[in-house]
Amino acid sequence: MDLAVETQQLTRVFTQRRKIFRRRRNGENGESEGPVTALDHVDLQIRDGELFGLLGPNGAGKTTLIKILATLLLPTSGIAKVAGHDVTKDPLPIRLKINMVSGGESSGYGLLTTRENVWMFSQFYGVSSKTAKARIDKLLHTFGLWEKRNAKVRNLSSGQRQKMNMIRGFVTDPDILFLDEPTLGLDVNASRVIRDYVKSWVKTTAGKTVLLTTHYMMEADELCDRLAIIDHGKILAVDTPENLKRRLKKETTFRLEVDPLKDTSRFKTIPGVKNFSLKSDGGASLEKLTFILEDEAAVSDIVSEVVRQGSKIHHLQKTEPTLEDVFISMVGRSLE
């Protein structure tokens, strides 16, 4: 089995930077900012031809992992290999085979047109102008950006700009593509176009691998062959979305919509409750609770506790587990 990506005990610790002209800055309470472990002994194997997802909240270590694999950041310890090459010792052959697109990035120059901008980046990979222009035109059609081919980049909307970034990622025909939250902040249609293309690219072109980071559960569920759930720099589980959800089959998921609660700490102490999450829409009148129960009988205690606090239950539903439920079960909180 060929591996597109392999990491062994990969660790990355960020320490405070030295400033040459400024005094050392302390934290809010005056204490010195300490080192932060972004990746903690990560072991991961991504197969050639796989669409692999990294699912985790902000600050989980997803982007750090991608930056290391993209040869932009050195690991503190451990090994990371991409296409069989060590990212620390042998980055050049890796760079010939990879590309990366991040959500919300603003690459290129506003003065250039969409076409010129993508062409410029293709030149950094040695793609001949003729090949590059043919690919760009095809991709502009695919992503619905043909009408904007001669528009200056500074005049593109954020959705159009992100589509252009995707074209930049594909124009070099990489073997391994890192997509870091590629649909972040995009509307439904733009996200759909991107997801459809990524899916068909991996499935219809031999030897293409995608590592996708996202915190959109539906996106991960729809696209990924396998998923890793990451939190606080640690990989908590790696499996197919179906298998991850199957793990919860022996557990039960209940969703409740209730009036705002005074105290949710007691839910954790109810026997049979494995984990729960609370979503509040800020000023909204209802709160959404998701419970992962090891013992279904616990639901009566939950209802009693809600009523005891003087809150009213508007909705109660037993549901099939989703990836979000898997995440809540493992991490103990919701992704968003």
Place this chain on the structure above:
Amino acid sequence: MTSTRSVNPLALNLRAVVGRAYPRIIGANREPSWVFFDAILPLLGIAAYVFIYEGFFRAPGADRTFANAMIGFVVLGGTMTAFWMNVLWSMASQLYWEKEMGNLQLYMMAPMSRMALLGGMALGGMFMTSTRAIVTLVAGVFVFGVHFDLANPLMILAVFFATLVALYGMGMMLASLYLLYGREAWHMSALLEEPIFLVSGFYFPIRAIEGVGAWGRAVLFGAAIIPATLGLDALRQLIFPGFFGGKFWLLSVELEFAILVVLCVVFLVLARVSLGYLEMLAKREGRLTSRHQ
């Protein structure tokens, strides 16, 4: 992996140079207003020195040939100023701006040589700045009435290009510092701007600095490391031969040209070495990708 990639490194890096030079060259055409701000307005600063020399040599008994030479000095200095400003603010600091714009990580992830990236920036910068330089020279001839003696055009071109390569090589070396220190390296550019105008003799014959006493020689020696100093002095010798009987020349043209060639090699090698080292440090400290440091 199912496919293996092999790209001719020379072809890859030449494409990268052209690709990176493109935005600067095309940018010059897309926003013509920059010609007014970058080429026409700086003429006002040059004009001030021109009027000083003009007034001085209008005095009864003054030699007009000296006026022509001194104004020519200023025009040549103004031409070189354009390149020096470009090296400091558009070349050295460019990697900082690229990081702010989000481009740096895309550049560093690409398989091209970092020297190709900087080479493209330099080539584009030279093209853009040449417009300002040409405007200054044309104004020198048609507005200020300077007569240039182009008796040795080959040598003039050789010195000019050696100066540019050495100057931009220095800019490439400084760019690597920005890679590590980001905005903090800004102070360095600010520190280098005005003092170099003085010690490189942009608006007066450089040897005049000797007049300040013992320190003058030390300053002259230090200034010789800046390619603009030697390049300007050599160009002035070639274009205004025999000025004040050669009293104000720093070194012979041949020696200055040889030093410039050495500086070209030294700065390019130093740029390559320092960029490689500082890129490694930046990757270790996570500075290639984070903004607003």
